[in-house]
Amino acid sequence: xxxxxxxxxxxxxxxxxxxxxxxxVVAGTLIGMLPGLGPISAIALMIPITYGFDSASxxxxxxGVYYGAxxxxxxxxxxxxxxxxxxxxxxxxxxxxxxxxGQAGKALAIAAYASFAGxxxxxxxxxxxxxxxxxxxxxxxxxxxxxxxxxxLAAVSAFAPKGQFLKAMVxxxxxxxxxxxxxxxxxxxxxxxxxxxxxxxxxxxxxxAMATFALSExxxxxxxxxxxxxxxxATSDLRQLxxxxxxxxxxxxxxxxxxVLGFLIGVLPGAGATIASFLAYGMEQAxxxxxxDVQFGKxxxxxLTAPETANNAAxxxxxxxxxxxxxxxxxxxxxxxxxxxxxxVQPGPQLYTENPQVFWSVIISMYLGNVVLLILNLPxxxxxAKLITLPRRFLIPLILFFSLIGVYLVSFNTFDIYxxxxxxxxxxxxxxxxxxxxxxxxxxxxxGLLEDNLRRALLISxxxxxxxxxxxxxxxxxxxxxxxxxxxxxxxxxxxxxxREDYH
Amino acid sequence: xxKNRLGALVILVFSGGYGYLALDLPSIPSFEDAVDPSSLPxxxxxxGVTISMLIFLxxxxxxxxVTTALSAIKPKNLYRVGGxxxxxVAYGTVMNPLGFLISTVFFLATGFWIMGExxxxxxxxxxxxxxxxxxxxxxxxxxxxxxxxIVGRLIxxxxx
Numbered sequence: 001x002x003x004x005x006x007x008x009x010x011x012x013x014x015x016x017x018x019x020x021x022x023x024x025v026v027a028g029t030l031i032g033m034l035p036g037l038g039p040i041s042a043i044a045l046m047i048p049i050t051y052g053f054d055s056a057s058x059x060x061x062x063x064g065v066y067y068g069a070x071x072x073x074x075x076x077x078x079x080x081x082x083x084x085x086x087x088x089x090x091x092x093x094x095x096x097x098x099x100x101x102g103q104a105g106k107a108l109a110i111a112a113y114a115s116f117a118g119x120x121x122x123x124x125x126x127x128x129x130x131x132x133x134x135x136x137x138x139x140x141x142x143x144x145x146x147x148x149x150x151x152x153l154a155a156v157s158a159f160a161p162k163g164q165f166l167k168a169m170v171x172x173x174x175x176x177x178x179x180x181x182x183x184x185x186x187x188x189x190x191x192x193x194x195x196x197x198x199x200x201x202x203x204x205x206x207x208x209a210m211a212t213f214a215l216s217e218x219x220x221x222x223x224x225x226x227x228x229x230x231x232x233x234a235t236s237d238l239r240q241l242x243x244x245x246x247x248x249x250x251x252x253x254x255x256x257x258x259x260v261l262g263f264l265i266g267v268l269p270g271a272g273a274t275i276a277s278f279l280a281y282g283m284e285q286a287x288x289x290x291x292x293d294v295q296f297g298k299x300x301x302x303x304l305t306a307p308e309t310a311n312n313a314a315x316x317x318x319x320x321x322x323x324x325x326x327x328x329x330x331x332x333x334x335x336x337x338x339x340x341x342x343x344x345v346q347p348g349p350q351l352y353t354e355n356p357q358v359f360w361s362v363i364i365s366m367y368l369g370n371v372v373l374l375i376l377n378l379p380x381x382x383x384x385a386k387l388i389t390l391p392r393r394f395l396i397p398l399i400l401f402f403s404l405i406g407v408y409l410v411s412f413n414t415f416d417i418y419x420x421x422x423x424x425x426x427x428x429x430x431x432x433x434x435x436x437x438x439x440x441x442x443x444x445x446x447x448g449l450l451e452d453n454l455r456r457a458l459l460i461s462x463x464x465x466x467x468x469x470x471x472x473x474x475x476x477x478x479x480x481x482x483x484x485x486x487x488x489x490x491x492x493x494x495x496x497x498x499x500r501e502d503y504h
Numbered sequence: 505x506x507k508n509r510l511g512a513l514v515i516l517v518f519s520g521g522y523g524y525l526a527l528d529l530p531s532i533p534s535f536e537d538a539v540d541p542s543s544l545p546x547x548x549x550x551x552g553v554t555i556s557m558l559i560f561l562x563x564x565x566x567x568x569x570v571t572t573a574l575s576a577i578k579p580k581n582l583y584r585v586g587g588x589x590x591x592x593v594a595y596g597t598v599m600n601p602l603g604f605l606i607s608t609v610f611f612l613a614t615g616f617w618i619m620g621e622x623x624x625x626x627x628x629x630x631x632x633x634x635x636x637x638x639x640x641x642x643x644x645x646x647x648x649x650x651x652x653x654i655v656g657r658l659i660x661x662x663x664x
Contacts, residue, residue: 052648163565167508170515170555177522177548184541189530191541192522222584222619223577394630396588397615401608401634404592408599409648417596421589428585432573433511455539 005127007357008364011056020053021365021372024061028068029377033076034395038087039315040441041214042069043335044206045402047342048409055343056361062339063362063369066332067119070273070315071373074111074308075381079104087273087311090281094296094303101299108381109241110301111308112374113248114255118309119370121259122266122316126363129267134324134352134359142456143467145325147477149450151484152327155268156439158484159275165488168439171430175440178203179447186455198415205338207407207416208444211423212437213331214403218396219428241378251305254284262310266317272330273311273318280310316366323347323362327446331438334445506567512559519556523549587618603653608635 011017024046031042046065050058073088078095091111098107140148153172160168181192182202193199258280265276284306285296296303318333326348328334340347345358352359407416427437461467469475526545595611602610612631621627639656642648644663652660 049642049648166555166559166562167511170512170552170559173548173552173555174515174518177519177545177552180545180548186539187541189541191529191545192525219585219588222588223581225578225581391621393616393619393621394626396619397612398634400588400592400615401612404595405608405638409642409650412651414596414599417599418593421592421596424592425589429514430511433507433514433570434568435511435515451539451544454544458539 004356004360005364008360008362011357011361012060012364012368017057017060017365020057020061021064021368022376024064025068025369025372025376026380028065028070029072029075029373030068031065032069032072034072034399037069037214037217037399038073039066039069039332040209040335041217041403042066042072043332043339044209044214045406047206047335047339048406050339051342051410053343055345055358056365058343059340059345059358059362060365060368062336063365064372066315066336066366067115067312067369067373068377070312071112071115071377074115075108078107078111078304087277087315088307089274090277090307091304091311093281093307094298094300097297097299098301098304103299105241105381106243107304109243109378110247110251110304112378113243114251114258114305114308115312116370116374117255118259118262118312119316119373120367121256122263122313123363123367123370125263125313126316126319126366130320130324130359130363131352133320134349137324137349138353140325140349140473141471142453142460143471143474144477145327146450146453146457147468147474147481148325148327149446149453151477151481152321153439153443153446153450154481154484156330156442158487159268160436160439160488164434164436167435171435171437172439172443175443175445176447176450178208178440179444180451185448185452196415198413198419203419203444204407204410204416205334205445206410207420208423209331209335209338209441210403210407211420212427212441214399215420215424216427216431216437218399218403219424220431221392222396223428223432241381247301251301254302254305255309257283257287258306258309259313262313263317265310266314267320272332273314276310276314276317277307280306312370319362319366323351323359324349326351327449328442331441334442337445505570506564507570507573508564508567509560510570512556516553516556516560519549519552523553584618584620588615591615591618600651603656604650605635605639605652605655607653608638 012021027046028039028042031037031045032039042065043062046062050061053061070087074091074095077088077092078099081092081096095107095111098104153176156172157165157169179202181199183190183193183200190200261280261283262273262276265279266272281296281303284302288296288300288302292300292302294300315332318328318330319336321327322333322337324347326337326346328337337347340362345351345355345362404417404420407420408414410416430437457467458464461470467474468478523546526542526549529540529542529545531540531542591611591614594614595607598607598610609631612634613627616627616631639650639652642650643652643656643660650656
């Protein structure tokens with residue numbers, strides 16, 4: 001393992017790659033800070049630009065973009081109470097009140113420290129846990145993969161906010177349906193292409209991700225009106241970043257607890273940064289039980305630390321199933337999978353055994369992204385935060401332009417632009433009606449793999465469905481899937497006051 | 505009608521249509537493949553129809569009514585979204601004949617105007633500088649090919 005870590009570090013520590021890391025963090029922060037644009041959009045926007053890069057440089061840049069976008073989302077949550085993505089909604093609960101009290105700088109510094117600590121502890125767990133799971137997953141067969149994917153899809157719906165279970169489920173099914181468009185791998189038959197040559201290869205993942213997230217988020221901002229998200233940014237006191245020893249002592253146990261909780265939740269397929277951040281917030285609130293001088297929701301430091309730590313630890317945790325099983329557990333890791341594949345890296349059990357240097361460089365670059373985030377963003381935050389004040393009349397067309405051109409640069413086919421506009425229009429309707437889109441994206445990504453593994457499993461079992469219960473591991477995963485599906489009927493989510501319809 | 509029900513109807517129609525098309529897919533049973541190309545789509549369609557019917561039939565705890573939600577949207581914003589969608593289609597249409605640079609200047613300038621910007625100087629500067637800077641960085645620094653149309657070719661010749 002140490003050899004692998006060393007290889008990962010030596011790959012990352014070249015002048016070019018360090019530059020990539022810095023560029024990635026700055027770009028990610030800038031994009032993530034824009035209300036509505038989160039890690040999904042940030043990574044998707046960067047994929048076409050990094051096509052020509054070698055895999056290590058591309059991955060390092062993406063790691064920076066990923067963490068930068070998560071932190072950028074926290075910045076807009078704290079400064080203007082406008083969480084770009086659901087994962088940073090809980091950050092605004094105490095972060096924004098702190099900023100309103102004139103402690104915006106301190107709130108951002110704590111958010112950065114908490115993110116860093118969560119990411120670091122998460123990376124250590126990833127370092128230790130991923131090889132173990134990768135070792136186990138080598139023995140997985142098609143039936144187990146099929147069961148795992150069902151579990152991932154079920155979990156996305158089961159962990160959906162209250163009242164969204166069925167809606168998340170149906171959107172997952174819609175994603176699976178969209179994945180069947182194009183030529184069938186086995187029979188060569190074209191499905192749902194309407195005779196269009198442009199659809200023979202299916203719908204591009206990047207296109208769907210950009211249309212359903214970046215484009216539709218920007219258009220929803222227009223629909224909801226100028227002042228729906230934006231408040232006046234509390235940027236005057238951003239230079240006062242100092243956090244006292246007493247305050248650090250106060251938040252240290254919170255960081256420890258939230259990291260572990262966040263990582264474990266992140267590892268579960270379907271439960272991403274959003275659930276982790278809300279649960280960590282709820283846990284700290286319960287532990288505190290009104291003992292603190294400052295109440296939760298009024299600028300409590302632990303209330304800011306818990307979600308920030310947990311969402312970063314969960315982001316790192318979500319890489320465990322991606323790297324070891326090749327299965328993305330959330331919308332964000334689904335886009336990251338797209339990015340990895342575009343560099344010729346196919347995550348899965350074979351990655352660890354056959355290509356350990358890539359496996360380790362992904363893990364190490366994820367961690368280094370965290371380090372650069374801390375050293376770069378804190379001093380730059382007063383300047384970066386000015387972006388929030390960019391008028392929407394300029395911002396929206398620019399977001400639309402970057403989204404469209406990002407997809408166009410991959411295919412150089414204007415049909416993709418039309419398709420994106422079509423998807424964006426339908427997505428706006430679905431968003432307006434309160435139907436979540438992250439499950440659709442996940443269903444779309446897993447659709448092809450699900451069908452391939454189902455076919456392989458049926459082929460091995462001679463067309464019989466007994467593959468579902470023949471191996472204990474398949475049966476075990478399916479039992480867990482059923483339990484997960486029954487969860488929503490037994491639980492009451494009092495701690496998840498989600499304000500947006502999407503979760504990652 | 506509540507938002508949930510309208511959404512369920514939309515997905516019900518989509519799932520039904522998808523299932524109808526799936527039934528038309530040719531069936532090629534072979535010893536190599538135990539699953540027809542239409543098997544999964546038909547199953548997905550049945551699940552889609554079932555869940556959307558459940559959403560339609562199960563009453564929501566606090567239903568949000570479509571007309572109420574619609575009335576909260578300002579007509580001006582609705583027109584802007586429509587305008588931007590049409591503009592994106594137009595962008596796709598003029599991209600090949602006019603090339604990247606001219607079509608992007610047109611897209612951004614019109615986009616700013618749709619969004620309410622009325623200062624010609626601001627519109628002109630941002631809508632011109634952004635595509636040129638983007639084009640230069642992609643073609644000259646990152647080595648990405650981008651058909652820049654007549655204007656781009658002229659600049660390329662001047663630069664070289």
